[in-house]
Amino acid sequence: VGENFLYDYSIINEKISPYELQGQFDFPLYGALRDALIPAQVNLSNLNAFVYSSFIDYQGISDLDWSKEGDAANGTLMGNFLGNHDVERFSSVAAGDASGDGCQAFNAPLVAQSSDSSIYQRMALGFAFLLSVRGLPVIYYGDEIGLAGVKDPDNRRTMVFEDGQLLSDQVELRQRVSAIIHARNDFPSLRRGRYDAFHGEPGCLVFLKSLGTERVLVVLSGGEGCNATVTMKEGYGFQDGESLTDILSGTDQVTINSSQIVLTEEPWSVRLYHMDTVK
Numbered sequence: 001v002g003e004n005f006l007y008d009y010s011i012i013n014e015k016i017s018p019y020e021l022q023g024q025f026d027f028p029l030y031g032a033l034r035d036a037l038i039p040a041q042v043n044l045s046n047l048n049a050f051v052y053s054s055f056i057d058y059q060g061i062s063d064l065d066w067s068k069e070g071d072a073a074n075g076t077l078m079g080n081f082l083g084n085h086d087v088e089r090f091s092s093v094a095a096g097d098a099s100g101d102g103c104q105a106f107n108a109p110l111v112a113q114s115s116d117s118s119i120y121q122r123m124a125l126g127f128a129f130l131l132s133v134r135g136l137p138v139i140y141y142g143d144e145i146g147l148a149g150v151k152d153p154d155n156r157r158t159m160v161f162e163d164g165q166l167l168s169d170q171v172e173l174r175q176r177v178s179a180i181i182h183a184r185n186d187f188p189s190l191r192r193g194r195y196d197a198f199h200g201e202p203g204c205l206v207f208l209k210s211l212g213t214e215r216v217l218v219v220l221s222g223g224e225g226c227n228a229t230v231t232m233k234e235g236y237g238f239q240d241g242e243s244l245t246d247i248l249s250g251t252d253q254v255t256i257n258s259s260q261i262v263l264t265e266e267p268w269s270v271r272l273y274h275m276d277t278v279k
Contacts, residue, residue, distance in 0.1 A: 001079040001136065005086060007031050009054065016076050026078040026135060028054060033082060033130065037122045038094050042222045044205035047129055048197050051207075055134065055195075079138040080130040082123065085156060089142070089149035090126070094119045099150045110157055113148045113167065118223060120146045120169040121268035124176045125220050128270040131180050132190045132209060132218050144177045145170040176248075176270065183247045183272050189214045190272070199230045206230055206263070213237075217244060219263060219271040226265035232256055244273035 002021035004012050007028050015021050032050040036043050083090050088098050095114035123146050131137050141159055142149070145166060149155035163171055184190045193209035193216070200206070203222030208215060215236055219226060232238040238256055246252035254261040254273055265271060 001025060001077070001138070013076075023077040023079060023136065025084065025138070026080050029078070029130070029133075029135070030081055030083075033126050034090065034093070037126050038090070040118065040223070041202070042122060042125070043202040044125070044220055044222060045200040045202050048200040048205055048207065051133065051195060052197070078135045080133065080135040081138040081140060082126050082130060083140045083143045083155075084138075085140065085152075087155065088151055089147060089155050090123055091119050091146040092148045092150050094122065095148075097148075097150055101151065103152045104150070104154055108154070110154055111148050111150050113170075114146075115167065115169075117169050118268070120167075120173040121223075124173055124270060125222075125268065127177045128180050128218070128220060129205075131177075131184050132216075132272075133195065134192075137181075137184075139177075144174045146173050179248050180270065180272075187214060187216055187247065187272075187274065189216050190218075196233065198233065199228055201228070204228050204263070204265075208233070208236065210236060215275050216247070217271075217273040219265060219269070219273065221265040221267060221269045221271075223267050225267045226263050226269070228263045230261050230263060232259050232261065238275075242275065244275055247272040247274050 001023050002015065003025045004015060005027060006012055009028055012024050016024060029050070032047060036046045091114055092098065092111050095116060097111045145160065147157070147160065149157050160166060189209040189211035193211035196208045198206040198208055198217065203224045204226035205220045206217065208217050238259070240256050240258065243253050243255045248270065252271060254263065
C-alpha cells in the first residue's frame with residue numbers, strides 16, 4: 001500500500017499497476033467518512049452515496065460484487081483509514097480543536113482529550129463502515145481509543161495503553177472496534193462480500209454484505225437512533241418468519257414479516273444482523 005495524498009481517484013490510480021503500487025491509501029473514502037461523521041448531526045446516507053458513485057458505478061461493477069475489480073483500478077487493494085500521521089486526529093477535529101495545515105510551534109502544548117461522548121460514538125460508526133466495505137482496513141495507532149491530536153507533531157503523541165489513563169468512552173470505543181474486527185474475521189462477507197444498500201437516510205444506514213450463502217445486514221444509527229421499516233430485497237433467499245441475530249451482542253434480533261423487518265435501534269448503535277439458519 002502506497003500513498004498519494006490526494007482526493008482524486010483518477011490520479012491515485014495512475015500509480016497503480018502490476019509494475020507500480022498494488023494499492024494506495026483511500027483518501028477519497030477517508031474524506032467521505034469525515035464529511036459524514038465529523039458534524040454533530042451525522043449524515044450516514046452520504047456514505048452510501050459515496051460507495052455507489054465512487055466504487056460501484058465509477059468502477060463499473062454492475063452486479064455489486066466487490067470480490068471483483070472494476071476497470072479503473074484492476075487488481076488493487078485500497079487502504080481504508082479514519083486517520084494517519086499526516087492529518088489531524090478525528091477526535092480533535094470533531095471537538096473543534098483543529099488548527100490547520102503545517103506543523104505546530106516547537107514545544108506547543110498538547111490539545112486536551114475531549115470529553116464529548118458523541119465523538120467516540122461517531123468514531124465507532126466510522127470504524128464499522130470502513131471495516132465492512134471493500135478494501136484493507138488500516139488503523140493508525142491511537143484512533144481505536146480516539147486519541148487526541150492536531151497538526152504534526154501533536155498527531156504523533158505518545159500512545160496511551162493503560163485503561164486507568166483513559167476516559168471510559170475511549171475504553172468503550174476500543175472494545176467496540178475490537179468486537180467489529182472479530183466479527184470481520186469470523187464472517188468473510190464483511191471482508192469480501194457484495195454490498196447492496198437496503199435503506200439510507202442521514203441518521204440510519206442499512207446495507208447487506210453477502211458472500212455465497214452468508215448474509216450480514218449492517219445497521220448504523222446516528223444520534224437519534226434508527227426507527228425504520230426495511231424491505232428485504234429479493235434474490236438473497238430471505239423468508240418470512242426467519243430471524244436475524246446481531247453478531248456483536250448475540251441477543252438483539254429482528255424477524256422478517258411480509259418481506260420486511262422493523263428496526264428500533266438505539267442512538268449511535270452498530271448492528272451486524274446475521275441469518276441464524278445460514279453460516
